[in-house]
Amino acid sequence: MRQRLTLETAPGPLEHLPFRFERWTDGRVLVTNMVGEHVFLSEAEFSALADLRIADPALLRTLRAKHVVRQRGETLPVELLALKYRTQHHRLADFTGLHMFVVTLRCEHSCGYCQVSRRTVARTEFDMSAETAVAAVETAFRSPSPHLKFEFQGGEPLLNMEIVRLVTQEAQRRNRDEGRQLAFVIASNLALLDDEVLDFADEHDVYFSTSLDGPQDLHNGNRPRPGRDSWERTIAGVTRIRKRLGHHRVSALMTTTAASLGKVRDIIDCYLEQGFHDIFLRPVSPYGFALRPRQRRAYDMAAWIDFYREGMDYILELNARGTPVVETYSALVLKKMLTNANPGYVDLTSPAGIGIAALLYNYDGAVYASDEGRMLAENGDMTFRLGDLAEDSYDTLMTGAALLDPLEESYTGSAPQCSDCAFERWCGADPVFHHATTGDPVGRKPESAFCNRNMAVFRYLLDRYTADPHARELFHAWAAR
Amino acid sequence: MISLRGRALSATLDRPLTRELWRLVSDKIPGPDEAVIGSGGGTLNVVRSGGDAGPNTVVLPPHLDHLDGGDIIAVSPDGRRIEVLWRARSRHNSLLLTERCDNYCLMCSQPPKERDDSRLLRRASALVRMLPPTAHELGFTGGEPTLYGSGLVSLLRTATQCLPDTEFHLLSNGRRFADPGFTAEYASVRNPRLMVGIPLFGAEPSLHDYVVQARGAFDETVSGILALAQHRQRIEIRVVLQKNTAPAIVEIAGFIARNLPFVEKVALMGLEMTGLARANLAEVWTDPYEYRNELAEAALLLRHAGIRTDIYNHQLCVLPRRVWPLAVRSISDWKNEYLSACMSCSVQEACGGLFASSAKHRHSDHIAAIPHPTPRAREAISSAQPQDMVMPAPP
Ligand code: SF4
Ligand code: SF4
Numbered sequence: 001m002r003q004r005l006t007l008e009t010a011p012g013p014l015e016h017l018p019f020r021f022e023r024w025t026d027g028r029v030l031v032t033n034m035v036g037e038h039v040f041l042s043e044a045e046f047s048a049l050a051d052l053r054i055a056d057p058a059l060l061r062t063l064r065a066k067h068v069v070r071q072r073g074e075t076l077p078v079e080l081l082a083l084k085y086r087t088q089h090h091r092l093a094d095f096t097g098l099h100m101f102v103v104t105l106r107c108e109h110s111c112g113y114c115q116v117s118r119r120t121v122a123r124t125e126f127d128m129s130a131e132t133a134v135a136a137v138e139t140a141f142r143s144p145s146p147h148l149k150f151e152f153q154g155g156e157p158l159l160n161m162e163i164v165r166l167v168t169q170e171a172q173r174r175n176r177d178e179g180r181q182l183a184f185v186i187a188s189n190l191a192l193l194d195d196e197v198l199d200f201a202d203e204h205d206v207y208f209s210t211s212l213d214g215p216q217d218l219h220n221g222n223r224p225r226p227g228r229d230s231w232e233r234t235i236a237g238v239t240r241i242r243k244r245l246g247h248h249r250v251s252a253l254m255t256t257t258a259a260s261l262g263k264v265r266d267i268i269d270c271y272l273e274q275g276f277h278d279i280f281l282r283p284v285s286p287y288g289f290a291l292r293p294r295q296r297r298a299y300d301m302a303a304w305i306d307f308y309r310e311g312m313d314y315i316l317e318l319n320a321r322g323t324p325v326v327e328t329y330s331a332l333v334l335k336k337m338l339t340n341a342n343p344g345y346v347d348l349t350s351p352a353g354i355g356i357a358a359l360l361y362n363y364d365g366a367v368y369a370s371d372e373g374r375m376l377a378e379n380g381d382m383t384f385r386l387g388d389l390a391e392d393s394y395d396t397l398m399t400g401a402a403l404l405d406p407l408e409e410s411y412t413g414s415a416p417q418c419s420d421c422a423f424e425r426w427c428g429a430d431p432v433f434h435h436a437t438t439g440d441p442v443g444r445k446p447e448s449a450f451c452n453r454n455m456a457v458f459r460y461l462l463d464r465y466t467a468d469p470h471a472r473e474l475f476h477a478w479a480a481r
Numbered sequence: 482m483i484s485l486r487g488r489a490l491s492a493t494l495d496r497p498l499t500r501e502l503w504r505l506v507s508d509k510i511p512g513p514d515e516a517v518i519g520s521g522g523g524t525l526n527v528v529r530s531g532g533d534a535g536p537n538t539v540v541l542p543p544h545l546d547h548l549d550g551g552d553i554i555a556v557s558p559d560g561r562r563i564e565v566l567w568r569a570r571s572r573h574n575s576l577l578l579t580e581r582c583d584n585y586c587l588m589c590s591q592p593p594k595e596r597d598d599s600r601l602l603r604r605a606s607a608l609v610r611m612l613p614p615t616a617h618e619l620g621f622t623g624g625e626p627t628l629y630g631s632g633l634v635s636l637l638r639t640a641t642q643c644l645p646d647t648e649f650h651l652l653s654n655g656r657r658f659a660d661p662g663f664t665a666e667y668a669s670v671r672n673p674r675l676m677v678g679i680p681l682f683g684a685e686p687s688l689h690d691y692v693v694q695a696r697g698a699f700d701e702t703v704s705g706i707l708a709l710a711q712h713r714q715r716i717e718i719r720v721v722l723q724k725n726t727a728p729a730i731v732e733i734a735g736f737i738a739r740n741l742p743f744v745e746k747v748a749l750m751g752l753e754m755t756g757l758a759r760a761n762l763a764e765v766w767t768d769p770y771e772y773r774n775e776l777a778e779a780a781l782l783l784r785h786a787g788i789r790t791d792i793y794n795h796q797l798c799v800l801p802r803r804v805w806p807l808a809v810r811s812i813s814d815w816k817n818e819y820l821s822a823c824m825s826c827s828v829q830e831a832c833g834g835l836f837a838s839s840a841k842h843r844h845s846d847h848i849a850a851i852p853h854p855t856p857r858a859r860e861a862i863s864s865a866q867p868q869d870m871v872m873p874a875p876p
Pocket of ligand 2: 797800822826829848849
């Protein structure tokens with residue numbers, strides 16, 4: 001007769017694998033392993049884990065399966081952790097994929113929260129020159145990334161279509177030998193969209209991204225322009241693009257202003273009415289004009305967190321009723337929480353996304369580590385100005401202290417508080433934000449709106465994930481996008 | 482139920498047969514390895530149970546009367562024992578390569594026997610050479626075929642050369658693939674139509690090792706899967722739901738999704754009431770109705786990880802409707818049965834029914850007719866992009 005193995009066969013001595021934890025107010029403890037897989041434990045279970053006296057065989061199995069503990073000497077858990085960790089970081093080797101071109105500072109809108117010190121329509125000295133544009137394309141192609149995304153912004157990029165065309169054609173010409181995957185996006189309020197622009201977009205596979213803050217009165221209040229018809233023009237533009245190029249060729253971004261608070265359901269309904277099933281509940285950015293204190297649109301992060309929670313409750317309710325809607329930021333977080341993929345979203349990566357995930361070429365030839373870095377420069381703070389296309393090569397731009405120092409200092413794996421944070425694998429480093437708000441690329445996380453916001457999002461998503469099987473299934477679907 | 486082996490009613494032979502494998506033909510002059518089914522005239526003639534026993538003739542027992550031209554049988558030298566190895570009309574033929582195994586699963590349908598049966602490997606190699614190039618699919622099972630090491634690789638190489646268009650499916654416990662030398666040799670067959678199906682019964686060693694009754698098996702199996710992935714081999718993971726694995730099914734699915742997302746397919750399988758499953762009934766039986774929600778959650782979790790996931794041997798009436806599109810009507814035509822409840826069921830056509838062994842020995846207490854069908858379009862469940870892991874290059 002064979003010797004029977006029993007299920008309770010006691011394993012050898014245990015040891016911890018690296019893990020981090022966070023207490024919940026209801027007494028549960030969140031435990032995450034070194035790649036961000038999570039499990040909730042009761043206080044008693046957590047003590048058992050801490051003391052490595054785990055009597056409950058089911059708990060022990062879960063902790064071994066989640067790579068929180070191992071039997072002494074076991075190598076497979078470490079091998080699997082290494083695979084997952086390597087997979088989470090492999091995008092780093094690709095370097096910069098997103099290349100933003102500020103083709104003009106001119107704009108015919110005068111939005112209160114604008115991140116750009118816009119210029120009036122007539123002043124062409126704020127347009128990018130052909131020489132600068134070609135040098136920027138050259139620099140973009142120095143990045144080893146197999147995917148290059150060219151994003152045109154402003155100001156209002158439709159006011160300088162000449163340069164948009166030049167960059168697109170130049171990139172496509174260069175790519176004939178290189179065979180990379182190129183993508184082109186125009187970030188525009190669409191007020192100036194015409195047939196010529198659509199012909200161009202059609203011919204070159206260009207996508208549009210536009211601003212839509214919600215219902216008509218809210219949007220027009222946020223986004224003044226002569227005639228107070230920004231919403232009407234945006235909707236008309238969206239309709240034209242969809243008719244001509246297809247539904248998927250235009251996406252919309254919203255910004256939460258003080259006027260949006262309390263209106264999250266109306267905003268989501270507006271998106272659905274307009275045929276958008278992705279919505280990004282985005283807090284107002286603290287840069288540019290929006291950084292000005294005491295402006296009437298200011299609100300604190302706690303107010304945004306309530307706004308987000310209410311919006312997500314509504315979105316989950318809509319999905320349960322059969323209307324698919326995705327909250328884009330949550331979907332990015334969930335991808336990091338539930339898979340090993342790194343979506344490469346600039347604000348949610350560590351090392352930070354500045355420079356190595358995105359570069360910004362300003363109209364005047366200055367190169368910035370991010371859009372926000374340029375905003376600071378518009379206000380006199382040159383910290384994130386990496387150099388100038390006329391003087392610097394790709395190598396000097398990417399290896400200068402202006403980029404490497406904040407990258408290294410803000411790295412969440414070593415930054416104070418982040419390195420001990422149970423959410424670290426899902427979070428990101430935002431040295432520009434923390435520099436802008438505290439004068440230091442690391443910042444003090446307990447006071448950081450960036451940290452407060454992300455913690456609130458992580459906690460909300462985890463609570464719904466554990467409590468509600470419907471949400472859990474939906475979250476896995478979002479993570480898969 | 483159609484059986485695949487039996488004793489002849491009678492056999493009249495001039496002299497003992499010197500070859501074992503015979504392809505049945507009905508409408509052409511027989512070649513040297515072909516037996517005529519129906520009328521006489523060949524080196525060997527095979528007639529159905531009611532037919533006349535002429536010279537050099539084997540008379541089939543009634544349960545093998547379904548044999549027909551194109552089928553391949555093994556006949557013992559005295560003509561008395563007959564085994565069906567290839568059924569031309571079936572799309573799922575598989576060959577038992579050995580009864581030896583280094584696992585001893587609690588619910589094994591083919592309980593391992595420790596004895597030299599390498600003649601099965603030689604027979605498989607001969608059979609593969611006899612198959613028509615139109616053969617759709619051929620499975621290799623055990624026991625544990627990889628115990629042959631290079632011998633198995635030679636068979637796979639022969640099969641690849643003889644049958645370039647056939648889909649091959651190897652069933653293995655995966656442990657041998659932990660040996661990088663063996664995995665490299667296996668990969669050197671370079672057959673894009675070869676897939677290996679490997680059972681996984683836990684997300685960590687203790688549960689898996691208990692179910693397969695072998696200490697250290699989990700580590701070897703998972704290392705084997707990783708080694709196969711390094712060589713870009715096609716992998717299917719099979720999870721049998723039974724009393725011990727069912728409560729852990731979401732955890733197992735999560736483990737696969739997070740650690741082994743490169744596998745091509747996961748099969749979530751109901752228990753077949755044969756072999757050791759019957760001997761160990763109390764240790765392995767659980768009513769699928771009890772774990773139906775966890776099964777659905779696990780299946781969808783895998784789907785969202787970009788892994789093709791099928792549910793086998795589960796009756797539609799014990800599955801939540803949202804995973805009906807994943808249920809495969811897998812039980813082959815000659816193995817399935819229906820209960821009286823099924824007769825008034827609106828989805829009987831789409832349902833796999835029950836294994837005959839389940840119908841006879843143990844099945845869910847919740848088999849109940851579905852009064853109104855729901856469409857079970859597979860597309861109803863959107864599938865995600867497959868995810869990859871960044872693997873180091875093979876050694
Ligand atoms: S910013 Fe906050 S939430 Fe993010 S890793 Fe650092 S401490 Fe954690
Ligand atoms: S009643 Fe019978 S046919 Fe209908 S779903 Fe159940 S097992 Fe299948």
